[in-house]
Amino acid sequence: MDYIWQGVRDSLQIIAGLDREFLATVFVSLKVSFLSTALATVLGVPFGMWIAEKRSPGARAIITVLNTLMSLPTVVVGLMVYSFLSRRGPLGEWGLLYTQTAMVIGQFILAFPIIAGLSVSSVAGLDKRIRTTARSLGADTAQSFRMFLREARYGILAAVMAGFGRVFAEVGVSMMLGGNISGYTRNITTAMALETNKGEFAFGIALGLVLLTVALVVNILFSLFRERSR
């Protein structure tokens, strides 16, 4: 046990000392995950709301696919995107492999099904009369869209948080597409994998604490938001 406590004590020192490498790693995690979640939100929420309104078998099939993709293994996404972005792949000339952009693309693919899929369920749970009422009051498509958005806001926010949680905590995509380059594509999770390999547990624990703290802050913000608008 001493060994673990020593690690925790050292890790607190690293956090308090605001080590430069440590801060850079945390910043890369936040930046990449915020970007990919924002992208997945902007595209996934409207898509989920749109598909939830459809009654066709095709739409139901797409929802099933979305739900399946929610549990897409990160390494599968990593491998897929890798083969496209490598210089030998179809998008090779963009030179995106081992960049933050590649990480954002991979994480976007992870977050999109979660955000879209959970948006479907949060909208599907609403009273069907909302739309009829909105329409009868003369609302156009954009206005009734905003109406739905307002009614389903907690469910959708929860969807966005779930998406963020997934990409912030994943390691497969970041490792394969980012390459764990120090100060550039090294994020919290890939750094933890590296430090554990090296047997440097304090640095890993420090990063783990940050990971948990960010998750906690996001959840506190969410419940504050819900309290306030009640």
Place this chain on the structure above:
Amino acid sequence: MGNFFKSAILCALLFLPINGWTGETLRLATTTSTYETGLLDQLLPPFERAHNCTVHVISVGTGKAMQIARNGDVDIILVHARRAEAAFVAEGYGVNRRDVMVNDFVLLGPADDPAGIVGLRDAKLALRRIMAARQTFVSRGDDSGTHKKERSLWQRAELTPAGAWYLEAGQGMSATLRMADEKNGYVMVDRATYLFHRDKIRLKPVVEGDADLFNPYGIIPVSPYKYAHVKYELAMALVAWMTSPECQRMIADYGWKGSLLFHPSAAGGDR
């Protein structure tokens, strides 16, 4: 709720990848042993300052590093597998290979040495005894330089290791070493990684000093004829730096808790 989207987009804009790198970036794929021991953290900053560039280090096994280079995804590699390096150059993927440094491999094992090989100077004989005694042996299993070396030793001992005692880790050198330590088995490791971890593991060196355990590192720029986009000039500048007297001296002086990890070999070297 429109506000929510506005703030999401604002957030996205704030975090837009602003990669304010001054100058160019050079991508170096290298083995876990050179990176995880901290050597490159010493050697690269002076080069980056002198050439106003950033070197992005991708630390993987030698096999993977060469594969990444064959795909044109890096500009230069620093690896240790002479025969594979020669093939890499012969196939036209690399040019101007230079020796950089050497160290050697060490066979580590449990302190009580159940295979009875401590003190042997013959690595092949040691492997034969480990196999005969069916003692746990942890292999890299990742086509790295160390794995290539290990396989060639088995081959030359005319053995095919297989069975519950032979574990293929499929991970980097440090991770494999730690796995062997947890399992209290035998493992082949480069001396730099061993010294770096010495205080954190229980395993002891059992076989060392065999000429078969020699471990040379080479640096190879990716050929601009194969891939026009590679930063060949900057890569050649890195070759020049790594083989310069100044950098070679830094390699010679790079130690970890009083032990030297690598020997420079660019100017003919010690051997």
